[in-house]
Amino acid sequence: MSRWGMVVDLGACTGCGACGVACRQENNVPDVDERTWRNGRQRDWLQLVTKVEGRYHDAQVESYPLMCLHCDDAPCTKVCPVGATYSDEEGLVAQIYDRCIGCRYCTNACPYSVKTFNWLDPVWPQGTERRQNPDVSVRPRGVVEKCTMCHHRHQKADDRARFEGRELRHGDYTPACVEICPAGAMIFGDLDDPESEVSKRSEDKRAYRLMEELGTEPKVVFLRPHGKRS
């Protein structure tokens, strides 16, 4: 059984945002207009977070893509009263939209604020619904959604492997953000496979996990940028 995880090398990441745009396209995340955006009602499964600390002349910048970290000890799964969010056998934190009652306990429990409550029905202006990915459902108003690590791709890859009578191979399953990253800064794979690149890179001396002290054991690992002068 695999334990899927991701490494994001912030030394290689250019911050271009392609991962976010690819995620929106792949997972039918609807676009919003300015008013909805200003009200904070947009749905972002993956967003670029930038923090500027200090004053201009000694400013320290931290910038990274943030999505659901698929924690091994996910706080969100513990508070869901209806079992709509849970960790599957491969460690991915899943969300069942049909079961979700929209209580938002999970969004409050998540220390990384990566779960989105759908305040509004998705709006697809005339004709734009034709670009919807048929592999991913369009979520209605009143449910919580988040990054699934493109679980539908896992299902397809699994089906294909089964059809071909073989085990899932390395590279069969890759989330859209990892596939598209032009800098190759995102690495995905089986954290339990000592030979996998993701496993090796997650042990890098630059590796760290967000809010490690909380003990949530995120399966998305970040690599610090190389040393900077300023």
Place this chain on the structure above:
Amino acid sequence: MKRRDFFTVIGGAAAGITIGRAGLANLLPPRVDPAARRPSLTATPSEREAISVCGGCAAGCSVLLRVVDERIVGMRGSPRDPLGMGGVCPRGLSEVAAFYEPDRLLGPVAFSRGSQRTAHRIEWKAALAKLDEPVVKLVAAGRGARIGVALSSGRGVTSAVATSVLASLGSPHVYAVDPLRDEAVRPTSTMLFGQPVAPGYDLERTDVIFAFGADVLEGWLSPSFVARRFGRGRTGPRQLQLVYVGSHLTQTAMRADDWIRCRPGTEATVALALAGQLLDTGSGSKSALEAVAGLRGFADEEGGQREGVGAALRRDYTVAAAAQQSGVPAAEIRRLARVFAAASAPVAIGERTAGSAGMFGLAAVHVLNIVAGRVGREGGVFLPRPAPVAALPGAAAVPGRLDAPPISRVAGTSIWRVFRELALANKPPPFDVLLLEDGAALGDLGEGDPAFALLRKIPLIVSAATGLDASTAVADLVLPATTTFEQTVDVEPASSGPFSAVAAAEAAVPRLVDGRPFADVLLHLGRAAGKLTADAPKDVAAAVRHRLSGLASAEHGLAYTTPYSERWNAHAAGRANSPPGSDAGDGKNADAFVAAVLAQGGWVDPRAELSPPTAARPIAVHGLVRLRQQSVAGLFRMPSDERAWLPRSEHAAPATNPPQTLALQPIPVGTLNGRGAPNRPALLQTAAPHVQAGFRPWAALNPADARPRGIANTDILRLETAHGAIEVEARVTEGARPGTIAVPWAPWARGTGRYLTHWTAGAERLAQGVASDAIGARTVGGLPVKVARTGRKA
């Protein structure tokens, strides 16, 4: 009325109202989209992956489209593409959304002239008849030179067809209009390297990049290539170092190893001080230094003695002087010079926008490259080799272009700058019929620009575009164009490597709307005038195949293939002795070869051949380098192919921070640039925070400047200079240098689409009529700006 029809009507009305906020709704016919239908829920979906070319910018990335039931539902980079190698930038990814854009034009629209412009939908037959009539008359009267074409890109089949057809009609007037952000590139190249072509950078072998205000990580040249190179240089054994010199915390500054904070508009000063340091310390290549004519001094055409660049650098751009002007400590400048000298393959990259620091800025950065011997060397600057595509059959080139001396000061000057000069000189418009493609960067100008007034005097303007853009304001006829996904296309990618390439593909999906490729419209025009030869291509697909047939007979090069990339990587990493090549096909069956190129997504000649600084390829400064000595009038007299010079610095002196003004720092925003209007909310709302466009224009200022003025985030500010005023949303951030105000260039500032209704102003509006440099571009870096709150919030 059925329920579904009712909602269609309501939806159409709502769309019209939304566009109305852009001031364009009354110009549009009611929207009826015959192709709009919901995906079938019962039929078994058919799924395929189709190869195509991204049309988002000039980089020409090869992409793979996921097509389900003939709908595009996904996109990824082609792993065979030698530039992106499977990566795609966010702008490219948003091309899928642009394909289905709700504001996309559905059919030809005719506009009336006058103060009350009205529009009505017409059929293609009527639209073409409206275009044919004056063209046929002009050609019959021997006045074909009164026909002009302005393109958004000069690299590919559309440009080739336009040049061929217009030459047949007797016109030399085909102009590729570089967007605002690239405006300085070709004229500067003309001056320093003798050719109006954009130089390339051998980043694959560069080990240190010095970016002087250049947004190398934000949509520069080929974003996917640069991102891949940056990423690989940071994870592999060979490290790539990035030094950014600039005032604002841009995305590039954020990711740089070293951010050198200088005052706005003084990046060039730092570059010249580094060049001076290299001269002083003898760190540059001795042979390269010798190749720089006029280093020690020269006699000008009147026999007068002039000083060379070396003397001028040592006098005007000493480390102490540069430190005082730029605010960068002298020790820091000396350290940077040591870093540059110690690197094995450094390269300096300047900002491409003429208006930020003027051509002076980019030319100064190239002087650093020249002095350091980085021109025509591995990892340095070079002139790209054109791909050996076959020329289209047609008449010989016609002389008399407007963008070359003596009419224009420097070859490569934007045609709209030439229009501006003509308008200011009260000259009549040079054309009777003007065809525009994809807006042809008209949105860069701003409606107050004199060029617009001259444009309006042209009797017939025809625009070919996928959606509403700035050309709609002046067009008599708008023809819906196809996207690159819907037509056979070839594009020579904007050079990011020392090899030549052509991205090419057949139509990946059926046409979504009643559009036609612009090249087909041009070929129709040639036939209507009876001037096309019998062997002229019948349509754009035939033109592409003809052009690609030239590649089959080339000695080197091959269709895009995955093994190629592996071999190239091995070569770049030094594990192979020679670059791959010469297995492009045996040349015996050109048709099969062309089919292979189209199926694989393109062709590449991977030989890493750098244009040497020789007379055959006059890439080095072969003329005289002059510094701050020539007058603008003198430029008229100077044949561009005989002299190379560094233009006078014409940027405004950096503001000394009087309490009531802030110094302007224009910020290029990758999202807003490129072809077509960026009416794409995914880009507007999710791009990186420091470069994101947002839904309306903004200005970033430091908390130290915001606090005393009572300014907070989302306040609407009024910015005013001596040359213009705009209203923008405030962003308070420590990323802005104290004493400055950063405002994005907003080239598509006309509210062209439902998501861009507030994008009506940018930095260029603060400089209407500012004294121009050699190419007539406005230069705004460092302009003093008055800032006031309006009392409103965004």
